[in-house]
Amino acid sequence: MLLYCFPHAGATSLVYRSWQPPAGTRLSVRGVDPPGRGTRRRERRAEGFHALVRAMAEQVVADLLVERARTPGVRWAVFGHSFGATTGLAVAAAVARQVGTAPERAVLSGAVPPALQRPGELLADVSDAELLARTAAGKGTPAAVLADPTMSRILLRMLREDDAVRAEFAREAAGLRVDFPLTLIAAREDAYAPPEQVWAWSAHSTAPVRREEIDGGHFAAVQHPKETLTTVAEHTGAGER
Numbered sequence: 001m002l003l004y005c006f007p008h009a010g011a012t013s014l015v016y017r018s019w020q021p022p023a024g025t026r027l028s029v030r031g032v033d034p035p036g037r038g039t040r041r042r043e044r045r046a047e048g049f050h051a052l053v054r055a056m057a058e059q060v061v062a063d064l065l066v067e068r069a070r071t072p073g074v075r076w077a078v079f080g081h082s083f084g085a086t087t088g089l090a091v092a093a094a095v096a097r098q099v100g101t102a103p104e105r106a107v108l109s110g111a112v113p114p115a116l117q118r119p120g121e122l123l124a125d126v127s128d129a130e131l132l133a134r135t136a137a138g139k140g141t142p143a144a145v146l147a148d149p150t151m152s153r154i155l156l157r158m159l160r161e162d163d164a165v166r167a168e169f170a171r172e173a174a175g176l177r178v179d180f181p182l183t184l185i186a187a188r189e190d191a192y193a194p195p196e197q198v199w200a201w202s203a204h205s206t207a208p209v210r211r212e213e214i215d216g217g218h219f220a221a222v223q224h225p226k227e228t229l230t231t232v233a234e235h236t237g238a239g240e241r
Contacts, residue, residue, distance in 0.1 A: 001104065001238035002067060002076040003229075004030050004060050006084030006091065008110075008140065008222070009162035010155050012038030019225045025233035030063060032056050032091070037158065045161070049168040052087060057094035064099060077104045077236050081222050082193070083162055085111035086173050089204065093178050102180040104236040106205075109185040109221040109228070112197040113204060119170040123163040128156050135159070138192075140219035181207040183235045185228070187220040188213060210235055 005016040013031025021027035031038070035055045036045030046052040067074050080088025085108040096102040123131060132152060135141050145151045182205045186195035195213050202209040212231055214220055221228045233239035 001027050001233075001236055002030055002064065002074060003027050003232060003238075004032050004063075004076065004078045004088070004091075006032050006056070006078065006080035006088035008081045008219075009083035009166065010135070010141070010159035011084075014038060015222060016225075019229065021229050021238075022226055022233065024239065025229065026238045027229060027233055029229075030060075032059055032088075049087075049090075049165050049172045052165055053090045053094055056087065056091045057098065060091060060095045061098050064095065075104050075236070075238075076101075077107065077232065077238075079107040079109070079228075079232060080111070081109040082111050082218070083166060085109060085201075086114060086166075086169050086176075089178065089182075090173060090176055092180070093176065096178075096180070102178075104238075105181045105183055105232075106178065107183040107185065107228075107232055107235070108198075108201055110187065110190055110193045110198070110218050111201075112193050113201045114169040114173040114176070116197055116200060117166070117169050119167065121163050121167045123160055131156060131159060138218055140222070176204055177206065178204060179206050181205065181235075182209045183212060183231065184209060185212045185214060185221050185231070187216045187218065189216060190218045190220070192218050 007015050013033045016029055016031040019029045033040045034052055035043035046055040078088045078092045089106050092103050092106050136146050184198050184201050186198035
């Protein structure tokens with residue numbers, strides 16, 4: 001089971017590099033980067049939601065086809081946290097159309113659906129100092145990154161770039177509908193994506209939807225990868241020996 005993972009705003013696939021599937025599971029974690037970041041930092045950045053989805057779908061399709069040639073019948077799924085939930089679901093739909101095989105499941109964590117997201121940019125009038133303070137308060141970014149002038153400058157740029165894309169979600173992703181199952185993960189103390197709002201993603205799939213409520217704040221699912229990957233394995237059948 002190939003698990004393609006999509007990062008939250010201001011992040012790269014580096015956040016998934018340390019993810020190790022629990023013993024007894026058959027998962028291979030694959031981080032997906034947008035052009036201009038992380039493993040694709042030398043590429044030209046994609047402008048806008050649809051360009052970003054196309055570019056990330058190309059990466060997943062290429063990798064999936066290589067793995068299919070090696071292991072016929074290999075299955076796949078996606079995981080996306082916060083900003084990565086919307087992009088991950090849209091990419092999964094695009095990949096399914098191109099390869100003719102739907103993912104086993106899309107796991108969406110710490111995100112509210114497009115219809116519940118405020119349209120327009122949210123950070124345009126926020127100063128760099130305030131944005132860094134907000135990021136620190138969210139407890140999802142290492143203190144060393146926030147304290148380093150060069151790294152914090154890169155972080156701020158990526159956050160503002162992602163905010164420009166997120167501003168399109170309410171308009172461009174509101175009609176996104178898929179026919180494969182979803183798993184929705186919501187943290188009880190998440191001030192940005194409370195469980196009752198996360199559950200509204202159910203309207204975006206015609207297939208069965210499973211809900212998982214966990215302890216912690218906004219980044220709980222990515223800060224506890226063993227538990228998250230155990231859930232993914234159970235919900236996709238990748239935990240079967």
